[in-house]
Amino acid sequence: MNQLPNSIEARDIAFQLHSYTDARKHEDNGPLVIEKGDGIYVEDNNGKRYIEGMAGLWSVAVGFGEKRLVEAATRQMEKLPYYHTFSHRTHGPSVELAEKLISMAPVPMSKAYFTNSGSEANDTAIKLIWYRSNALGQPERKKIISRVRGYHGVTIASASLTGLPNNHRSFDLPIANILHTSSPHYHSMKKDGEIETDFAKRCAQDLEDMIRAEGPETIAAFFAEPVMGAGGVVIPPQGYWEAVQPILKKYDILFVADEVICGFGRTGNMFGTQTYNLEPDMMTLSKGISSSYLPMSALLVNEKVYGPMADESHKIGVWGHGYTASGHPVAAAVALENLKIIEERDLVGHVRDISPAFLRRLHSLGGHPLARESRGVGLIGAVEFAHEALSATPGALGGKINMAFQEQGLISRNMGDAMAFCPPLIITEKQVNEMFDIAESGIETIAKAL
Missing domain, CATH: 3.40.640.10 (Type I PLP-dependent aspartate aminotransferase-like (Major domain))
Structure with a gap:
């Protein structure tokens, strides 16, 4: 009998089929393993902490680790x-x-x-x-x-x-x-x-x-x-x-x-x-x-x-x-x-209060030379990017930016070449700025590489 793989990454590759994933590419790259979460943050199995800029899948309204739930x-x-x-x-x-x-x-x-x-x-x-x-x-x-x-x-x-x-x-x-x-x-x-x-x-x-x-x-x-x-x-x-x-x-x-x-x-x-x-x-x-x-x-x-x-x-x-x-x-x-x-906690009122800061930073990101358009309302938004060197492969630029965000501590999601932002509703103005600071740094990393 063959010995089973020891690491969670290897076991994942061996046994699990993932949603919205290139299955063959996943065999080479493996998963990001998230082990715990707190508020707007999650942490992987190596202890690296991330802002969850997508609230999971557009969904963790009250944040991670809410004891009342x-x-x-x-x-x-x-x-x-x-x-x-x-x-x-x-x-x-x-x-x-x-x-x-x-x-x-x-x-x-x-x-x-x-x-x-x-x-x-x-x-x-x-x-x-x-x-x-x-x-x-x-x-x-x-x-x-x-x-x-x-x-x-x-x-x-x-x-x-x-x-x-x-x-x-x-x-x-x-x-x-x-x-x-x-x-x-x-x-x-x-x-x-x-x-x-x-x-x-x-x-x-x-x-x-x-x-x-x-x-x-x-x-x-x-x-x-x-x-x-x-x-x-x-x-x-x-x-x-x-x-x-x-x-x-x-x-x-x-x-x-x-x-x-x-x-x-x-x-x-x-x-x-x-x-x-x-x-x-x-x-x-x-x-x-x-x-x-x-x-x-x-x-x-x-x-x-x-x-x-x-x-x-x-x-x-x-x-x-x-x-x-x-x-x-x-x-x-x-x-x-x-x-x-x-x-x-009047989180709907909080969204209205925090939205101006969120949209201001979102649209500021939309002013980057790589950006084509920014769009948002409330606490949901996206910035769409383009570069002539990658124009023949839709989604290639978005994929690069997405990985740059992740490497610098922000989980987002690219939909083609548009990067989405949809953090938990509990996010503070300080955390909004932290999120977009990471996004700006990630985009600059890709811009310099191009």
Whole structure:
């Protein structure tokens, strides 16, 4: 029998498949092993400390090492470590969390359904939309529109909604009935001389043209993030949502707001829906709901969605959908405590207070000779870079900058050649400056090398 590798890095290479990773390159490079975290910082297995500039995966709102969440999980684990919500059964934490989310919703919502990730929440939303169309006697109304550069997950259906090529290549995606309209990224998509409001109107017109070409009676829903996250932190151009929402109402198309990244304070309001005055029929929530301490996500639906679905389940005798861990009591208890912390510490107000310093440093970084554009809102932003020597390989410059950040003590994420910044909501102004000081140094390192 062959001897097993001793180091955690070697064992990882031997046994684990990683998300969003070049598997062969990983065999050569190995992993960064994170062992512990505290506040906005994490530490690797060699004792090196990093600012976690992405809050994990856009998600650790209250920071790492929050003891109240550990204690909430422990209390619930001791009381009821698991139960389900199938077949008329329930438990206290799922009831309390559903009630809490409905009360927090920025527009009237009727019911909450719990899932385990943003992908599952969006996947469930698609199933529910199709179910509703059949319930209404509109079997032809099955097409769903999302946007180029939008990100909605990685299950077969949610990855189809996602408008990024690498989520489709070699996966045989997207599936049928999923369409993609224009990306609202003004900087890269504008025409010569086109001002921002005119670009927004053109995006809205592209959407309406698609609806009319496909047949309004075939379009069931439109999915969109208030601010695009993994597609590069794309901030909607001025007038965009004011132009898009009337079109959805005109053709009676459901609007699903994907709040997986924007929700729970990230944009300076509890929800991105509030930041941009949106009126969705459904909302998908995850990440910040539990600060990702445990897997938890939710789908909120209004009465327009719930009513026909409930009638159809009664006609059939069952709503044939469910996940083993939907509304898991420990995850729900942690989510409830996490939301209490966000409210008690007024982290949404803190984001509004700290945002000017964050955006000032972000846009200052955007003034570097390697930078093409900076964009941000609240406590989320990105700077996009370019250099002629690397222009033939999209993402090559971003990858170099990302590694320079990591070597100097900052964990970020490059989406192509755009570097994202999305720190825990608890970050202080001093720490914001520390983060961007490292970023500036990392960029200078790459600039000199080029």
